[in-house]
Amino acid sequence: MSDTAATLTQDRQKLEMAALSAPAVIFTIAMIAFPVVYTIWLGFQTFSSTGKQTFAGLANYTKLMSDVEFWHGLWITIALFVLSLVLQLVFGVWLALVLFHAKRLPGIVRSLFISPFMMPPVVAGMMWLVILDPSLGAANYILQSLGLPPSDWLASPTWVIPTVALIDSWQWTPYVALIVLGGLQSLPPSVYEAAQIDGASAFKTFQRITLPLLLPTIVTAAILRSVDLLRFFDIIYITTQGGPGNASNTLNIYGFRVGFEFFNIGYASALMLTLTAIVFGAVLAFNRLRGAVAW
Amino acid sequence: MKARMLATRVALPVLAIAAVSAQARAAEFDWMKFKGKTVTFLANNNPVSQALLTYKADFEKLTGMTLKVDGYQEQQMRQRLVTVMNANSDEVDVFMTLPSREGEQFAAAGWYGDLTAMAKNEVAKDYDPAGLSQALLKAATFGGKLTSMPMNIEGPIFYYRTDIFKKCGLEAPKTIKDVEAAAEKIKTCDSTVTPFVSRGLKPAIAYTFSNMLHNIGGTYIASGKSSLCSAKGKEALDTYSRLLRDFGPPGVVNYSFQQISALYRGGRAAMAFESSNELRTVMEGGARLKDTGLLPFPAGEAGQVPTTIGWGMAVSSHSKQPDAAWYFVQWATSPEVQKKMALQGIAPPRPSVAKDPEYRKWIDEEPVRKEWQAALDVLATKGSSEVGYPIVANPQSREFIGQAVQDLILKQKTVDQACADADKALDALIALN
Numbered sequence: 001m002s003d004t005a006a007t008l009t010q011d012r013q014k015l016e017m018a019a020l021s022a023p024a025v026i027f028t029i030a031m032i033a034f035p036v037v038y039t040i041w042l043g044f045q046t047f048s049s050t051g052k053q054t055f056a057g058l059a060n061y062t063k064l065m066s067d068v069e070f071w072h073g074l075w076i077t078i079a080l081f082v083l084s085l086v087l088q089l090v091f092g093v094w095l096a097l098v099l100f101h102a103k104r105l106p107g108i109v110r111s112l113f114i115s116p117f118m119m120p121p122v123v124a125g126m127m128w129l130v131i132l133d134p135s136l137g138a139a140n141y142i143l144q145s146l147g148l149p150p151s152d153w154l155a156s157p158t159w160v161i162p163t164v165a166l167i168d169s170w171q172w173t174p175y176v177a178l179i180v181l182g183g184l185q186s187l188p189p190s191v192y193e194a195a196q197i198d199g200a201s202a203f204k205t206f207q208r209i210t211l212p213l214l215l216p217t218i219v220t221a222a223i224l225r226s227v228d229l230l231r232f233f234d235i236i237y238i239t240t241q242g243g244p245g246n247a248s249n250t251l252n253i254y255g256f257r258v259g260f261e262f263f264n265i266g267y268a269s270a271l272m273l274t275l276t277a278i279v280f281g282a283v284l285a286f287n288r289l290r291g292a293v294a295w
Numbered sequence: 296m297k298a299r300m301l302a303t304r305v306a307l308p309v310l311a312i313a314a315v316s317a318q319a320r321a322a323e324f325d326w327m328k329f330k331g332k333t334v335t336f337l338a339n340n341n342p343v344s345q346a347l348l349t350y351k352a353d354f355e356k357l358t359g360m361t362l363k364v365d366g367y368q369e370q371q372m373r374q375r376l377v378t379v380m381n382a383n384s385d386e387v388d389v390f391m392t393l394p395s396r397e398g399e400q401f402a403a404a405g406w407y408g409d410l411t412a413m414a415k416n417e418v419a420k421d422y423d424p425a426g427l428s429q430a431l432l433k434a435a436t437f438g439g440k441l442t443s444m445p446m447n448i449e450g451p452i453f454y455y456r457t458d459i460f461k462k463c464g465l466e467a468p469k470t471i472k473d474v475e476a477a478a479e480k481i482k483t484c485d486s487t488v489t490p491f492v493s494r495g496l497k498p499a500i501a502y503t504f505s506n507m508l509h510n511i512g513g514t515y516i517a518s519g520k521s522s523l524c525s526a527k528g529k530e531a532l533d534t535y536s537r538l539l540r541d542f543g544p545p546g547v548v549n550y551s552f553q554q555i556s557a558l559y560r561g562g563r564a565a566m567a568f569e570s571s572n573e574l575r576t577v578m579e580g581g582a583r584l585k586d587t588g589l590l591p592f593p594a595g596e597a598g599q600v601p602t603t604i605g606w607g608m609a610v611s612s613h614s615k616q617p618d619a620a621w622y623f624v625q626w627a628t629s630p631e632v633q634k635k636m637a638l639q640g641i642a643p644p645r646p647s648v649a650k651d652p653e654y655r656k657w658i659d660e661e662p663v664r665k666e667w668q669a670a671l672d673v674l675a676t677k678g679s680s681e682v683g684y685p686i687v688a689n690p691q692s693r694e695f696i697g698q699a700v701q702d703l704i705l706k707q708k709t710v711d712q713a714c715a716d717a718d719k720a721l722d723a724l725i726a727l728n
Contacts, residue, residue: 052404129549133554134544134545134546135545135546136554136557136561136563152545152546153546154549155545155549239549240549241496241498242497243496243548243549244497244705245548245701245702245705245707246698259377260370260373261373261498261691262690262691263400
């Protein structure tokens with residue numbers, strides 16, 4: 001077979017492969033792109049409370065800038081994000097260190113440590129709603145048994161965000177711990193041996209060796225948790241529905257209510273696209289940070 | 296004279312012919328007409344639909360149709376409905392609806408099929424559409440179109456512990472002032488119980504608050520403007536929030552029917568203002584069966600104007616088989632099925648069922664059931680279906696009512712500030728109507 005004929009056969013094979021895989025590729029792209037494009041299109045529409053739809057241009061985005069509820073929701077979202085992320089990273093690293101060093105810990109105990117994140121958030125929300133009920137729940141019973149004053153937990157505008165952050169951290173800290181544990185297991189032992197020879201204390205070893213080497217892993221865990229935390233919905237919807245008042249009304253909860261309770265799908269789409277942009281922004285920022293701490 | 300002659304010679308024969316033709320149609324009615332079809336029912340997974348769907352097989356046997364049930368919790372059901380209707384999809388044939396909440400909105404959006412003609416012409420002999428609660432049928436009629444058929448009758452009623460009242464030397468309250476006085480006395484007489492509990496969760500407040508507002512003599516709208524800042528409006532806001540703040544459980548701002556029923560059933564509340572539908576839940580385990588009294592909510596300056604609502608069954612305007620869908624609606628709201636549901640504790644929207652001997656026997660088995668039925672009779676005769684503002688954006692109006700009450704429970708605003716802020720937001724909603 002001549003070179004020209006061989007090239008023609010190869011080109012034909014490539015074409016055939018492209019043609020055969022095209023339907024699957026087009027279907028996949030369409031499935032990803034359609035909801036996004038449709039939401040962008042909806043963001044340019046207004047829906048009256050009777051469902052009547054009109055093109056509104058950027059009106060939804062202009063409205064968003066002057067919407068007190070939007071700014072309040074953004075503030076609540078950021079507060080919850082920062083508080084939960086800090087708690088989960090700190091306790092996640094701690095739990096990972098405990099699991100790493102307690103090598104003789106039975107498998108069942110290790111499984112128990114990481115079991116909360118396997119629980120559906122709705123179940124976790126219902127469970128904590130009952131535990132934290134100021135009248136009927138076990139939390140206040142325990143506090144009072146210890147001689148401490150009871151708390152209103154989820155019913156207090158002041159404490160609702162820390163309480164929700166605690167619930168989320170209870171559920172997701174083990175997930176962070178699992179990622180960090182993987183990172184710990186991949187650290188080079190030679191560095192630790194050198195530190196030991198130099199007489200470094202356990203704290204110094206952690207501060208100067210473990211933590212810097214773990215940073216890329218910790219940032220990866222932070223990226224994964226950030227996406228979820230900025231879209232915080234399920235636990236709040238189950239426990240407070242954004243209350244008391246608007247004290248836990250995150251952007252996602254606000255957008256849901258605007259769309260599905262007040263039927264303003266256009267404005268809700270604008271809110272959700274703005275939230276998506278914030279999530280993308282956070283992921284990009286963390287990605288840059290990961291690049292900076294890589295070793 | 297001419298008018299009387301016209302009535303005798305023209306109108307009466309026409310009515311007679313109409314009656315005869317309706318009877319003839321009823322005689323021709325064939326439950327098997329749509330045999331082989333599948334009807335999709337979007338259901339709220341609440342006690343009403345649960346009781347109804349116990350008899351799903353009976354419907355399928357009677358009609359030869361298949362009933363496909365798409366069941367969700369209340370808010371998720373609405374979420375699904377919004378998606379389906381905005382897409383003009385025919386996926387749903389029949390859906391459950393609360394006319395008092397979303398009736399104006401769904402009717403204006405054109406989501407309800409018009410049942411007026413079908414309820415008149417396409418009925419089985421024993422259906423008796425006139426036997427359904429006229430108040431509920433009226434509440435489901437928008438722009439002259441009948442949009443849903445009532446499945447049940449319900450409203451908030453007053454549950455109180457007769458043993459605690461007796462211990463504290465109290466009589467059953469007759470007025471709202473009596474409720475406040477009883478709460479005050481119970482607080483000192485028995486510190487182990489919560490004196491009073493009602494809904495404090497923001498979107499749920501309007502259901503119980505509306506009853507208090509109407510009893511006090513207030514209205515939501517006066518001269519086209521929101522009137523929460525009227526003297527009666529302020530009194531209602533102040534009384535409702537004060538009862539919950541001073542005599543309610545800690546954390547009441549997160550309380551809806553689940554928490555209230557649990558608290559009362561557990562013997563930890565002396566008075567509860569909660570839905571009549573919760574009777575079965577409250578009586579579970581039997582602990583409250585002998586020590587509970589039930590009343591419509593005690594009177595205010597305007598007497599008793601209880602809140603009376605009911606779930607309805609609507610046919611989707613996008614359904615491709617509205618006639619078959621109507622057969623399901625008709626079966627589900629027929630006297631026979633509603634009697635069966637009543638025996639499961641679903642209050643019937645038909646006075647004839649409420650008088651049925653078998654149902655009366657069930658009622659007479661327990662004194663608390665008698666009081667429950669007596670309260671429901673008052674709801675049926677005196678009730679108002681106004682829960683929140685009678686505007687298209689009713690669900691949103693409930694948010695602002697709830698916000699005002701929560702601001703007062705949490706002492707974040709004065710009554711004047713809370714009502715003024717709510718009125719401002721509500722006037723904007725009314726203007727959109």
